[in-house]
Amino acid sequence: MKIYLMVAAVGALAACQPVVPDSAAGVGNPGRGVGFNTTTATAVPAAPGVSSQPLGGTAPATTSSANGSFDPDLLAASLDEDERAAAANSGREVVNASPSNPAPAAVSNPGISDENDFDAVAARQTIASDKARIAENRAQYEVVQPTALPSRSDAGGPNVVEYALQTRHPRGTKIHPRLGFGGQSKMARNCAVYTNDDEAQTDFLARGGPKRDRKGLDPDGDGYACGWDPTPYRRAAAN
Template structure:
């Protein structure tokens, strides 16, 4: 009798003992982290708390917020978003690109931008230097009122011996030599010639050929000094 009672007692204890899951079959999750989340969710449901979302739901929600379709989830329920699939301006840390910047025409390689020409005055101002002095027109007379032979030379273009004014031809070579001997230099003869009404008139008979140059005076050195 006692043996039968002991048998029934052992059978009852065996029925109350919880079943240990088979470790070879797995816990039904892909990894341990998902198992812990599922366990916490079930405990919350049993205690009346707010149930936690499953690992698959969290992964799907994260993928949706990132702009990836649910079809982009991998086998572990994680979103696989690539830079090529994401629209411009939605990647983390990327600044939005204005549409006007995309519509601007690209500059051809090697092309130089158009630059307005700069004047001499603008260049002097940019370099902080005084403007270049402009050539001053020479007066036809000196400060004492005498003719300025330099100004006259620069205002002429004909060569020595090339007639420019009408003469009567009554001056011989001997007379020309005597008349030119009165002046110490050809510059003095030219100044006296201009002071007496030259080059239009030859009152001293020192420009018989009518070129406007008395006693063989040559304007070429003055022209060369001025760059003319």
């Protein structure tokens, strides 16, 4: 009786133990195993020339020929309809890298000059043609003879350039007498209305300068209003 009870207890304990899945189960075997994809076969990557065989599934078409080289026809046969359409729409033929591939054909670009290519230039130009081209260019030369400069009209008023070339003394040299008090303050006030010193000198000459200074633009009597400097014009004429 005790032996019978012990056998029954061992059987009950064995029935309670979890079932350990087979190591090959769950891979390519739907409905078996835990933590494995039970609907999709998993392919094992293969070396080039060796077909890839999914565990528990059907082997895909090989992309290698009998001698182990890549066969594009076999590759196309192994692609589905969408993949074939994508490859056909690429617009380019697939080129597989191989030492036996021929060298690519050189395509001439007409936009690039061939002046540095001796053979190309020599094929279309000779010493005689160069001589004829030089003679043609010389025949088109046109020599323009210089003409006299037009005379300046006095309608535009005094000319500061002409005045600068007529004078020789530097700034600050008193040439003309000046009367009045507060000459510097008056000059600063009246010179502020001009945009530049050339404009001030032109107006100064137009109002009777350099002998007369009605607006007090030249208190030191050097004949240059508002600090105008004739030196740049003199240097330009000398050069």
